[in-house]
Amino acid sequence: MKLSQLIAATLLCCTSISAVAAEREIDRVAAIVDNSVVLESDIVDIVERVKRNAAAQGQTLPSDAALRTQATERLISTNLQLQMAQRMGxxxxxxxxxxxxxxxxxxxxxxxxxxxxxxxxxxxxxxxxxxxxxxxxxxxxxxxxxxxRRIYISPQEVDSLIKLMEEQGASKEQYNLGHILIAIPAQAGTDDVNQAKERADKVMELLRSGSDFKRIAIASSSGAKALEGGDLGWMNINEMPSLFSEAIRGRKKSDIIGPLRSGAGFHILSIFDIRGDNVADIKEVRSRHILLKPSIILSEERARTMLAEFAAKLRQDDSDFAELAKQHSEDPGSKLNGGELGWAEADIFVPAFRDTLNRLEINEISEPFRTEHGWHIAQVMEKRTVDATADKKREQVYRMIFNRRYGEEATNFLRELREEAHIEVMSEQ
Structure with a gap:
């Protein structure tokens, strides 16, 4: 029996109606993804959710078959990432x-x-x-x-972009881009490239004739945001992949741009909207924290409980934050400074830490919270808004380059992950 048949068989059950036993399929395997599977119920769940969201927004959708294909691709990618997460612990x-x-x-x-x-x-x-x-x-x-770990940004790259932005006049505009990717395989031959180009040209024809961009993206795109209608969100021009930023310069809202060729395939862009509120002011917080890392010796629950006890004592002024950090914190970078992290934008921290800092009032002690580094309590000591001075401008430019590279490398990583996997999509029954 083939692996796909064996796995599918395990998800069938029998139920008895009166005296007659009848098989009833409660779920089925829609795709095999390395050591795991994508279930039909998960595909149906995504399709129904996309339909609900589209109905709420008055958005037209492609056929159910196209929605199903996109949902399957999304679940395959998610499944591969979850398997990698398991291997990484x-x-x-x-x-x-x-x-x-x-x-x-x-x-x-x-x-x-x-x-x-x-x-x-x-x-x-x-x-x-x-x-x-x-x-x-x-x-x-x-x-x-x-x-x-794939991204390295040299000081010279930062200097070059700062100089370019000064020469051109730093744009305060942000763009809400729509994106459609007509993908080509990593080892594509001439025929593969030509076929992808033909599909991209057909998509351009549809868009120029008035077809809804988001509907076409859901139906045709291989991009990560296909099920969101290709919506990439808001970006400054210097945060985009170079291919995109060069193509949209001087363009206006609703323009259709492409096809643009890259190693991933052919890209088609639309400018959904433009705004000019890329504010130069930066909001910073001065914060401190205590970190405990769960281990064989220190359980998750014990780490959380210890920090809850610390927080209670600090709120009652029975302990000193800096002393507790020096005695107990397992963050070597801040421990000797009493847990202080200095002035920084909250966005530089991992999401759970960032969100906690954004939520806290000055001098408020957080409840224990978990990040990938361990359990924390945190305190915001001060808040301020500063001008984008030379040093801050360098940090902003660094992040712009990082964000641009991050998007490109994330696409490459996910494509490599898929190409190295064993994937078998079952035919619909």
Whole structure:
């Protein structure tokens, strides 16, 4: 029996109706992905969610078959990343997940209960939302861990971009880009490239004749944001891949640009919107923290409990934060400074830490929260808004280059991950 048949068979069950036994398929394997599977129910869940979102936004959609293909591709990519996370020993604890949900609710100015009700009203199942968010957090960390080490930015590159921006006049404009990728295989031959170019030209014809960009993206794109209609969000021109930034200079809202050739395939862009509020002012916080790293000796629960005890004592002025950090913190970079992290933008920290700092008032002590580094408590000591001085400009430019490279390298990483995997998509039954 083939592997696909064997796995599919394990997901069938029999039920008895009256005296007659009848087989009933409760789920089936839609694709085999290395050592795991994509289930039909997961594909249906994504398709239904995309339809609900599209209906709420008045967005037209392609055929169910096209939606199904995109949902399958999304799940295959997610599955591969989750398998890599397992090999890396990467997990998101319930506490870390709860912190993230609390931050999301706070960002929408909702209580946890109100946020839960909103999720149930919009998606129907809160527990499914939680697990989907956990998967998203894990896959983001997998990509970050694998992509960051690929990126090196020299001081000379920063200097060159600063000089270029000064010569051209630093653009304050941000662009909300739409993106369609017509992919070509890594080892593509001439015929593969020509076929991809033909498909890209047909997509351009459809778009120029008035077809909805987001609908075409959902139907045709191989990009990571295909199911979101190709929406890449807001970016400064210097944060985009060079291929994109050079192509959109001087273009206006609603322009269709492409096809643009890269190693990944042919790209088609649309400028959904332009805004000019790339503010030069920078919001910084001066913060400190205490970090405990769970181990064989120190359990997750014990680490969290210890930090909760520290936080209670600090709120009652029974302890000194700096002394506790020097005695207990396992962050070698800040331990000797009493846990102080100095002045910085909150965005430089990992998401859970960033969100906690953004939520805290001055001098407030956080509850224990989990990041990939371990358990923390944190305190914001001061906040300020500063001008983008020369040093800050260098930091901004560095991040622009990093963000540009990160997007490119993330695409390459995910493509390599897929090409190295054994994937078998089952035919629909």
């Amino acid at each position: 990467m997990q998101i604890s319930d506490s870390q997940l709860d912190d993230t949900i609390r931050n999301i609710a706070a960002g929408e100015k909702l209580s946890l209960e109100a946020f839960r009700q909103q999720v149930v009203a919009e998606e129907g199942n809160y527990e499914r939302f939680r697990e989907r968010l956990r998967e998203e957090m894990i896959t983001n960390e997998v990509v970050r861990a694998n992509v960051q």
